[in-house]
Amino acid sequence: MPKLVPAPDEVSKPFWDAVNEKRLVAQFCLDCNRYQHPPQAVCARCDGRNLEFRSLSGKGKIYSWQVMHDTRVRQMQEHQPFLIAVVECDESPDVWLLTNLPGSEPNQFEVGDPVEVEFEEVGPGKFIPQFRVVRQ
Amino acid sequence: MWEHRGKVAFAGVGHAEVSRRWDEDVESSIGALAIRAATRAIEDCGLKLEDIDGIFSSPGPLGGAWAPRDVPTSITDRYQMTPGDLEDGVAKVSAAWLARNMGFSAPKVVEDRDVIIGTILNHAIDAVAEGRCDYALVVRPLNNFSGRYGQEGASDGLVSGPNQFQHPYGFSGPARIASLFQRYLWKYGRKHEELADFVVNNRRNGLMCEYSYYYQNRPEPLTREEYLNARWVTEPVNLYDCDMPVHTAAAFILTTADRARDLKNPPAYVLSRAGIRHRPRSVTASLEDLEEANAGFAARLYEDAGVGPKDLQFANLYDGFAVVTPMWVETFGLAEKGEALPWMTADRIAIEGSFPLNTAGGSNGVGRTHGVSLHYDSVLQIQGRANQRQVQNNGLCIALSGPPPDAPGAQILSADPAP
Numbered sequence: 001m002p003k004l005v006p007a008p009d010e011v012s013k014p015f016w017d018a019v020n021e022k023r024l025v026a027q028f029c030l031d032c033n034r035y036q037h038p039p040q041a042v043c044a045r046c047d048g049r050n051l052e053f054r055s056l057s058g059k060g061k062i063y064s065w066q067v068m069h070d071t072r073v074r075q076m077q078e079h080q081p082f083l084i085a086v087v088e089c090d091e092s093p094d095v096w097l098l099t100n101l102p103g104s105e106p107n108q109f110e111v112g113d114p115v116e117v118e119f120e121e122v123g124p125g126k127f128i129p130q131f132r133v134v135r136q
Numbered sequence: 137m138w139e140h141r142g143k144v145a146f147a148g149v150g151h152a153e154v155s156r157r158w159d160e161d162v163e164s165s166i167g168a169l170a171i172r173a174a175t176r177a178i179e180d181c182g183l184k185l186e187d188i189d190g191i192f193s194s195p196g197p198l199g200g201a202w203a204p205r206d207v208p209t210s211i212t213d214r215y216q217m218t219p220g221d222l223e224d225g226v227a228k229v230s231a232a233w234l235a236r237n238m239g240f241s242a243p244k245v246v247e248d249r250d251v252i253i254g255t256i257l258n259h260a261i262d263a264v265a266e267g268r269c270d271y272a273l274v275v276r277p278l279n280n281f282s283g284r285y286g287q288e289g290a291s292d293g294l295v296s297g298p299n300q301f302q303h304p305y306g307f308s309g310p311a312r313i314a315s316l317f318q319r320y321l322w323k324y325g326r327k328h329e330e331l332a333d334f335v336v337n338n339r340r341n342g343l344m345c346e347y348s349y350y351y352q353n354r355p356e357p358l359t360r361e362e363y364l365n366a367r368w369v370t371e372p373v374n375l376y377d378c379d380m381p382v383h384t385a386a387a388f389i390l391t392t393a394d395r396a397r398d399l400k401n402p403p404a405y406v407l408s409r410a411g412i413r414h415r416p417r418s419v420t421a422s423l424e425d426l427e428e429a430n431a432g433f434a435a436r437l438y439e440d441a442g443v444g445p446k447d448l449q450f451a452n453l454y455d456g457f458a459v460v461t462p463m464w465v466e467t468f469g470l471a472e473k474g475e476a477l478p479w480m481t482a483d484r485i486a487i488e489g490s491f492p493l494n495t496a497g498g499s500n501g502v503g504r505t506h507g508v509s510l511h512y513d514s515v516l517q518i519q520g521r522a523n524q525r526q527v528q529n530n531g532l533c534i535a536l537s538g539p540p541p542d543a544p545g546a547q548i549l550s551a552d553p554a555p
Contacts (some may be wrong), residue, residue: 001293002293003293003304004294004295005304006296009297036418038301039417041204063315064423064512065315066318066371067371069369070368071307071309072287072289072308072309073288073289073309074287075289075293080306081368082306085314094417094418096417096418096419097418097419098419098420099305100305100306
């Protein structure tokens, strides 16, 4: 079964458009000077509408992780067990992205380890961000 | 202190039988179960149908929608269905459906809120406290149909809405809870296996509880070895950390303290009630944010009640995912930050222990009633009606449903209206 492909909406389209060009961006509120992710129509903190997408370095660190053995998502069940990690981007503690940590096995990394973005093609021309542990 | 402290009380409760799934018989339809639970709760207080003037439901559906299957004619023949909503009475039960089919004449309040039981109880407590109704009936239907529970991922292979940032990675169900718990284990240097005493004790308590799925259908204890060797759902959350989906309904009656004193059971007085609604930091919730926000939630609950953690004699804290209970134990000051797991030992938390925890086994030991048993057993314990699992010191407790990242609801209950 092919993997799930994100279906962007009006608000999330700039994020996925960038990802499909292998760039990582996040929404930034010019009124309260903070990032937010996932993108929303207004700033969830200040209700501000002056939002723009800013490029991210693609660098971050692992906030938490798990080994999924029994996901409810049908399209991922054939890949079990697989890793899922929460990544905090270096630009902001408010921008977290998920990843399956390609190239890593459990117990080869720890919370706080640095990661770097790459892009996985889940459909023709359709990508999702993934992160790989940076070996030091 | 809360201006209505000790002025509202739980008067009685009622539960329908608990099965694993609906067998498509009209007698065990979710509507029939909700009526049975409500009828039992009313009778439990010695009240009559016409006394009830407030009806509250958290209607559901929980285990998934019934559509697109046809509703059996055995149901449409028996009940007055809701026009335009054939799932009402089948996959969910609204307060209006219940009022119509139980024959309530003119209730003053008929209210649906799709919230966890602790929160809808809080709405009903406020309605009684503010005089909007005298006797409130709160019903929680919990349907579970055939087939695997809560499968996700559309057949067209596309994912939209909030899930577009989660489902492509297989992040669903308990994943957000596992993420919090892994962070907790890392932050405090703890291990998953330290939960064994708690989960084993939950089954033990569940097997002493008449309204538990395990008591009614599967009277098997859980051993420490079974728990430690269980398959992972998503490591660090294993099979027995997750409550089992069940098919049942439960009901509560709330009234003013003065009225409750004239009814059949001793009142379980509400000293305080509180809730909180979290917004996740980003794609999922942060442990650090929850610790900070929930500290305020706990402080409010204690200040309104005029009591502190040291006054509690037992507690019923949400355990639908058992891994969240240590976070609640710390939130409410029963143990220091990071110290809940070594605190939750069998000798302390058992019914006969120094501080009984989850006296009916919670959702973990009863079944996935979305936290009903935490409130239900708190009432029975305070009233001294918990039979073989009755705790000795039953004067004051906290009852809480909901995992830390959602919108939990809690009460402090007492046998004394002004301790």
